[in-house]
Amino acid sequence: MKAGSETRTRPTRPDASMVLLDEVMRRPLDPGYADEAARRRDGTSTRGPRRTLVLTIVAVLLGAGTAAAAVALQPRDSVLTARSVLHDEIVQRSEEADAAAEAILELDARIDALQNAGLGDAYPVLLDGTQRDGAAAGTVAVTGPGLVVTMRDAVPLLGETDSASKRVLDYDLQVVVNSLWSAGAQAIAVNGHRLTATSAIRSAGEAILVDLVGLSSPYTIEAIGDPSTLPAFFARSVGQQHLTVLGSRYAITSDVRREKALALPAGRAAETLLARPVEALGSGASQNRPAGLPTP
Structure with a gap:
């Protein structure tokens, strides 16, 4: 390699790696603070009486605006x-x-x-069919043996803040009601409100609504069904397990008892806004006519 092409390295200072520390030691103040301190020493500081007056006026205006807003919000x-x-x-x-x-x-x-x-x-046959259909749909009052499930909110302890977890929720009622249907219940009422095919159990804030009617604790679920199978099937269902979990974890008490005679009121008939019965034409009218009705 030629001498003219030799690469020369720039000599470095021994303390090159300590430049930042040296800068902090030599100039601890920010240049802006240092300039302001120099102005104060010379008597030329930018914070004169005029600026102080302006800041005072701004502070007074802000305080007055805050007070006016507080009064307006009352x-x-x-x-x-x-x-x-x-x-x-x-x-x-x-x-x-x-x-x-x-x-x-x-x-x-x-x-x-x-x-x-x-x-x-x-038309006794037609009446009997209508009564049976109404009982199944929940639009006819019924009576019979069955089960009564009662659920009560837990009593919060003194000073306890989390009391929401100790209240019966709409989900808890849904689980128990669906388990009763699965166990063979033929008619169910919650706090005296008969459930139909279009009934809904939901919550609105802290309240539980059944068909838009607010309920409160205790919640009594009455179910009519076969006394020889309904209690046994419900005892092995998810609903009974859910009641056990609610009692052990959240102190929500419940009890299940058999009744020989329950009387459930009639529910509201569903209003069909779009569905319409098919109009029978021609000879089909007499074929679809219920038994016992005369042919026009």
Whole structure:
């Protein structure tokens, strides 16, 4: 290799690896802080009386704005009055809805009575089929032997904050009700509300709704079924296991007892908004006519 092409290395300082430490030791202050300190020593600091006055005015304005916002957020008499009016209206509408529901049940009972009176003598076979279909659909009051399952919320301990886990949830009722159906129950009611094919058990906040009707603890589930098989099948079901877990983990008490005679009320008939019965045409009308009805 030629001498002119030899690579020369730049001589390095012995303390090159300690530049950062040396910089910290020699200049501990940021250049901005150092400049401000020099201005103060010279009497030329940028924080003069004018800037102090401006900062004071800004602080006063911010404080006044915060106080005004706090006052505006406080409930006034008009807000309290409006809230009271809404509460009274909600209570009134709820009472009207309850009265309308009772009137509907009374009208349904009258319709059933008139239907039974009209079909009882002329078409007994048709009446018997209608009663059976209504019992299966949950739209006819029924009676018979069965099981009664009662579930109660646990009593929270003194100072205990997590009380939500010790309440009966909609899921718990769903598990028990579905297990009763699987065990052979033919009719079920929860706190006196008959379950139909379209019934729903769900929650709204801390409340449990059955067909949009709020329920509270204790929850009583009545199920009519074969007394020789229903208790045994339910004892081996997931529902009974779920009750055991609720008692051991969350102190939710429950009991299952047999009853010789249960009386379950009729439920609301489902309203079909889209489904319509097929109109019989021609000779098919007489073929689809129930037994006992005369042919027009």
